Every structure is written in C-alpha cells, then in structure tokens.
Amino acid sequence: MSFPDLTPELSAAMPELRGRLIANQGLAELTWFRVGGPAQMLFTPADEDDLAYFLANLPAEIPVTVIGLGSNLIVRDGGVPGVVVRLGRGFSEITVEDGYRLRAGTAVPDVKLARAAAEAGIDGLAFYRGIPGGLGGALRMNAGAHGGETKDTLIEARGVDRAGRVRVFTNADFGFSYRHSQAPADVIFTAALFQGRPGETAAILAEMDRITSAREASQPIREKTGGSTFKNPPGQKAWQLIDAAGCRGLALGGAQMSTMHCNFLINTGGATAADIEGLGEEVRRRVKDHSGVELEWEIKRIGLPV
Template sequence: MTEPALQQQGLSAPALRGELRLNEPLADYTSWRVGGPAQRLYRPADAQDLARFLSRLDADEPVFWLGLGSNLLISDAGLPGTIIHTQGCLNGISQLSDQAIRAEAGASCAKIARVASRLGLVGAEFLAGIPGTMGGALAMNAGAWGGETWPLVRCVRTIDRQGQIREREQAEFRFGYRQLKGPEGEWFLSADLVLQPGDTQAAQARIRELLDRRAATQPTGLPSCGSVFRNPAGDHAARLIEASGLKGKRLGGAEVSQKHANFIINLGDAKARDIAALIDLVQDVVERSSGIRLQPEVRRLGAFP
C-alpha cells in the first residue's frame, strides 16, 4: 500500500516499512484455498516494524496471525480487524552455536529441518512433515512421526499488541499433545531450538524418508489443512473415521480423503462452510459409532453458520 493510503489508515507516523492490503481475499493464503476477505492484512518488514504497527492499532482491534495457513479454516465471510501475515517475512534461520539455531515465526518447518541438517544438527527432521511455520508449530506444539516442537525449545521471543517484545524461557509454558498454555496476549516472533551434532547425510536421508512416507500415505497434492483431528489416547483418528464408513464422504466440494481419512480435501469448489459442516458430521458420526468425540486440530476463524 502506498504512503498516502497508510496515512489514511492512521498507521504511518513515523512511516511503517511493511505492506498493508485492504479487503484482501484470503483463499490464496490458506492451504484449503477457502476464506473470505481480511479487512486488513499487514506483512511487516521486521520485528521492529511490526512493533510499531501493533502499537498504533486500536485496543479493541481484532488481530490474527497467518503463516502458511495450514491449520486454519477461515469463514467465507472473511475476518474483521487485522491479519499479521508472516509468509515471506520474519522468516530468518540462523545458527547460534554448535547445538542451537534460531528460527523466526515465519520460517517454514520444512525449511528449518533442511537448514538444521545442512548444519550437521539432528533432532529436527520431523519438522519436514509439518506443513506450517515455526509460529504455528509453537502455538499448537505441532508434531509428526513421534517428534514434537516444544521439547526442542530453549527460549522464545514474543510480542504483544502494544508492540512490547519479550524473551521467555521454555519453563514459562506448559505443553502437551497438540496444546500449549503460556502468557496471555502474546504472539511468537522466534524460537531458539536446541539440537544435537550429527551426520548431515544421515539427517537428510531421514528427511527424504519421512517425506516419501508422507507422499505415499497422505493426499499431499490436494488442498487440505493436514490432519484435521487430534489422535485420541491409544487410537488414531483416521482409523475411527474409516471404521465409521466416512472415507470418501462428500459435502459440497469437500471430501474426507480416500487416501487418509484424517484429511479433508477441497475438490476444487469447496466453501469454508462445506468443510466446517463435514468436520461436524465426522465428529457426530464417529461419536455415535465409537463413543469417542474427535477434537479438531484446525482452528476456525470468523463466523460460521
């Protein structure tokens, strides 16, 4: 957005260096390829620019963060307020020591895994299978193939809506399977990850093995959010969904994947309401047939019928 347009929004004294877009359609920003417009979408130039931007927002302005959009279902009606979009920015990855790297919130998990392996650091290979960014992985303690994000974390940097940046230790957070509890009203800017020295070639071979397994078992070429539901204790969501006869079930343009039942795919013309309705249907049918109510991993943003 141009400087005059930023001034009209009351966001440019001193000048912000990021990119502001108004009424920006969000379907292109989410892995499900659905979602209405954002009232405002801001892509900051760096953490200091973001701090200035946040400090100028009204106290009651809704604020959402969006990375690769792989764990979000955004309403067809769109979102009021402001989205902070980190894809293509706040995405640095740097080596801190022979056992630690710093990954910013907008860095993709897959890239973090690759960079760590090139540095001869092991323990982050599982991140290659997470279709999101560091910020999203921290927010939900994302994991894959037996690995989880937070056991790697030494400390994080956060920012609040006043633009104040803090450093927090891992001990200030409580994490479990696909969940995290910590200080309220703060978002992640970066994380310092502690890894182990290891063999680069072995780590890269492990990443290739995991990606090959993912491609063989998941519908990676179709719009989806990744796994829709958490695995219940002692079982797998995909098994419960398949046992309930829901593999291939369609509502509108949304379908329970025939390749992996814990994926819902957009066949090309799905709306967010189709996906939301299919999620609700899966929960209801599985609960009736098994007594277990599946809990979604995906977050819904905006108004749904």
Template sequence: MNAAAEQTRAALRHNEPMARHTSWRVGGPADTYFEPPDLPALQAFLVDLPAGTPLLWIGLGSNLLVRDGGFRGAVVCLGKSFAAIEPLGETRLRAGAGLPCAKLAQHCGRQGLAGGEFLAGVPGTVGGALAMNAGAHGGETWQCVQAVRTIGRDGVVHQRTPADFRVAYRSVSGPVDEWFLAAEFGFEHAPPSQVQAAIHALLRRRAATQPLRQANAGSVFRNPPGDHAARLIEATGLKGLTRGRAQVSERHANFIVNLGGARAADIEALIDDVQARVEAATGVRLEPEVRRVGEAA
C-alpha cells in the same frame, strides 16, 4: 513519505481474500491484512492498532479455516522478513517464526543436526508450530525449544523460556496477547547423511500416505489417547464422504481436501459431520486440531 513508510504502506491491504493465504484455499476477506517488512514496522502497526480490534496471526495458513464471511479484524502474516536462521553454537540455532518448518528440517539435514527431522512433515511455519506444539511422526516442536522471542500487542519484544508456557499435546498456553517472533532450538550432532536419510524416509512415507496434491490443512483431528483419529474415521466408513466440494480424503482419513471450488462452509460442515458420526459409532469424540475463525457468509 520516506522509503520505510512506503514499504509499510505497500504491505498493508484491506478487504484481502483469505483464500489466497490458507492452505485449504477458502476464506472470505479480512478487514486488514499486514505482512510486515521488518520488526519496527510490525511494532508500529501493533501500537497504532485500536485496542478492541481482533488480531489473527498466520504463517502459511495451514491448520486454519477462515469462514466465508471473512475476518472482522486485522491479520498479521509473518513472511520472508521473519524467516531467518541464525546459528547460536554447534547444536543450537534461532529460527524466525515465518520460516517454513520444512526449510528448518532441510537446514538441520545439511548441518547434521538430529532431533528435528519430524519438522519435515509439519506443513506450517515455526510460529504456527510453536503456537500449537505441532508434531509429526513421533516428534513435537517444544521438545526441541530452549527459548522463544515474543511480541506483545503493545509492540514490546520479550525473551521467554519454556517455563513461561504450559505445553501439552497440540496445545500451548502462555502470556496473554503475545505472539511468537522466533525460537531457539537445541539439537544433537549426527552425520548429515544420517539426518538427511531420516528426512527423506519421512517425506517418502508422507507422499505415500497423504493427499499432498490436493488443497488441505493437514490433520483435521487430534489423535485421541491410545488411538488414531484416521483409524476411527476409516472404521466408521467415512473415507470419501463429501459435503459440497469438500471431501474426507480417500488417501488419509484424517485429512479433508478441497476438490476445487469448496466453500469454508462445506469444510466446516464436513468436520462437524465426521465428529458426530465417529462419536455415534465409537463413543469417542474427536477434537479438531483446526482453528476456525471469522464469520459465516
């Protein structure tokens, strides 16, 4: 076996506990888990994957709830090998899908690139942010996107423009069976000190209002038009509500935290309970941002 094949084999695992790879720290085993060491290895994996095998792509595992019975299929995690930043001009760059959004924001701060400060508040990777048009503090991912690179289930790489996608609030749809590899972003020039000051202010606000020291998946529900999910949840008296070892955060009502030892079933039951109680009290049906996958125990 050559070195490349050995590297690929080492990156492939079976019956991998997804609790190791989700920010909630819950989730049963995936049948197959693959963190490709490079693009050729990813292409070969996709080509060899049986056509009917369910396929789940993850980054940091935020905004994702894997049920306790696990995922019957293959999980692809784009990690450090897909986290490069490549300058394309004075105000443009390409960022790999595996790059944490916070690191992209830090790079923008150092280079004096304004417009992406909000990415410091997005707790996932560039790939995940592209997939759901993630946002924070008034900014959204696709407002900065100029082009994307995707890969199909057949292993073919595509270069696409925003016109190939339908982008809305926390929603993106486009070519079927294609996943993001990288994106080209366009920003604006600004003094680095100004950009860094904006990022630091955002991070201070985040630390003061969000339960960053407890396992969570970011915002659980989308904000309804003209309102905030957190306000509705708090107004319904649900801060601190628990199911098992899962709790509606006492710091931010639109966060659910793992108090330690929570099951995915606890979190899912709490999501459904909050949704039902808020609708009964206010008439507003909150829509989850969190993606739920896999089987119950």
C-alpha cells in the same frame, strides 16, 4: 463480502509504519484449502520493531488474528474482521549458533528448518520435514511428527504482545502438551531458538527422505488439504475412529474426507469453507454416535460465516 476500509485511520495513527497494509485482502490464496473470505485489513510487518510499533498504536477495540503459511487453517467464507497479521520476509532468517543450535524467524517453513539443520550437521530436527506449516504455528500448537515434537527442541522464543511489548518465553513458559501450548493468546511469536545434537548430514538427509516417502505414501499431500483434521484422542487414532464410523470418502458439496487418509479433509475443486467445516462437524457427529468419542479439531478455524 467487504468490510469498511480501516487504511486511512490506521495510516494516520501510525505515520512511521514500514510494513504493508491492504484493505479487504482475499485470504483464500494464502491457505492450502484455497477457500474463505477476505481480511478486513492484512498487515505484513517489515520486522519485529515494525510489528511492535503497529500493535502499540493499534486501537484496542480492533481485533488481531495471526496466520502463517495457511496449511492448518480454514478461513470462513464471511472473512475476518479487524487486522490479520501475516509475517513475511523480515521473519525468515535462519542462523546456526554454537552448541548445535539454530535461531529462526517464525515465518520459516518447518521443512526449511529441518534442511538447514541437516546441512549444518545438526540432528534432532529432521521430524520437522513431516510438518506442513511454519514455525509460528509449530510453537503455538506444539507441532510434531515422526516421533518428535516442538517441545523436545525449543529453548526459547521471542514474541510481541498486544500492547507492543517484546517478550521472551522459555520452553517451560509454554506449558506444552499434545498439540497445544499455554502461551498467551495475544502474543505474536517472531523468532525461536532450537537445540539439536551432533549428527552427520548424509544420515539426517536420509531420514528426511524416509519421512517424505512415508508422507507421500500415506497422505493426500498433493490435494488442497489442511493436514490432520482432528487430534488423536488419548490412546486412540482419530483416523481409525473416523473409518469405523463409515466416514472415509464422505463428501459434502466440494469437500471430502480423503479415501487415502480419512483424517484429512480435502477440497475436491469447488468447496466453500462452509462445505469443509460442515463436513468436519458431520464427521464429529457420526464418530460421537458410533464410538462415544468427541473428536477435537486440530485445524484452526477463523472468521465469520456468510
């Protein structure tokens, strides 16, 4: 499927744009599942000013979708209409600041933030080693692992809203809860400031190694997967509910619930996005029938079906 090319219209309306605009860019290669259709327009801004200029001049009727590293994402097979924004090199800097703080662009992978903190002798951020994503997604969904959550470390974040205005949000502004924030949906976060505490580099790196070993032992991290598929219901574990409903190893087309960790969907090699999402919905149905619990997706799903 392909969409009408918006490049001439947008280029004419934004003569000072410095970022890259690509029409009908395939998105499958940008996601860990390696499935899905194209973006009508993929925009990679040069920096925050470029992003603000783009959004301020983008016609209001054109929808905007943001993606990060694609680790927790299903792009449906019909693709994504409008503009897909993906932050790149201009949002990948990390700066160590006084008071055991780090400021980082939101295109920075979580693991890279953890390593930068360790090398600076800043403790409290090692848990990011266990999160397969980028900081933009971590802010949006209060990502956490191994006893830590984004809400525990964030001081403030910068972002650009749909009107092109640069805004600053404090930790309290996010209204963080389990795997969720109440930040405005139209804001594209560009940078964040994190608070750590004094630590010893060797000890922090050892903790990161422990997290790595735990992940490798319990999760199918070498497969085409999207991380945890469903959120843990209050007081329960999603994987236990899935296992009890007989869904470990359940398959649909080229998609399968991992036999190693049954809250992980995997693409076994020839899956479509419809296979993966359809299997997830079938698991939700079986769990609801078995236990009465309605699982909530943790993986983000965007775009149109074929």
